[in-house]
Amino acid sequence: MLACCGAPAYAQAIPREALQHRAALKREAQRIWGLDAPVATFAAQVHQESRWRVDARSPVGALGLAQFMPSTAAWIGGVDAGLSERAPLNPTWALRGLVTYDKWLFDRIKADNACERMAFALSAYNGGLGWVYKRQQRSEKPGLCLGVTCAINPGIYPASQRENAHYPEVILRQHEQLYRTWGRGSCE
The missing domain is CATH 1.10.530.10 (Lysozyme)
Known part of the structure; x- marks a missing residue:
């Protein structure tokens, strides 16, 4: 339904x-x-x-x-x-x-906009700020996390990489919608 x-x-x-x-x-x-x-x-x-x-x-x-x-x-x-x-x-x-x-x-993060900056912060919360910096160094678009830089594996276990790339995506694009009545989101 x-x-x-x-x-x-x-x-x-x-x-x-x-x-x-x-x-x-x-x-x-x-x-x-x-x-x-x-x-x-x-x-x-x-x-x-x-x-x-x-x-x-x-x-x-x-x-x-x-x-x-x-x-x-x-x-x-x-x-x-x-x-x-x-x-x-x-x-x-x-x-x-x-x-x-x-x-x-x-x-401590630079990004193209506030939404992407929060995506990087979430990635760092989940996996560490050092890995975010390594991803940004290896990326052609270091200011974009969602679907771009956060998908780069900087040398961590593949399962950890999948979890870390998924973490900001699911928070900002899925769960955040549930809580819109609580206040604004990062990607509005």
Whole structure:
């Protein structure tokens, strides 16, 4: 029925768990990014990371809503005094950590426009800023991530490359649509 009506095949709903964190995400996003923060993008990122499960744990050791690795949680605690607690299983800490880390990455990336810059920041969140820089160095179009530079494998395992290239695409082109009522997205 959905296909006949023009709805995307990936149509899904916002998890119930997300609704209890909406105000905290908006507050933390605006604290770090300003009143025009791309809240829909951050919500989509949390959706991709944990499906809004506070107690999410990955097989490699990432924890919480934002799936912080212990080393990243320790590092981000030194970037923002409000994160010194280093508590990735605390929902407010995780949301503040996510938007803080995204901002830190965003500020270090050059791209053709804000959408592409956020795509690179998301790629860096998922796989590391160094890999983004290596991709940009090897690209004929270093300012374009989506469908161009992020598809370049800078020397990582093929499965990791596929995941990393997919990460900004699914957040910005699929999940972000679910959260448009929460605020603007990065690619509007």
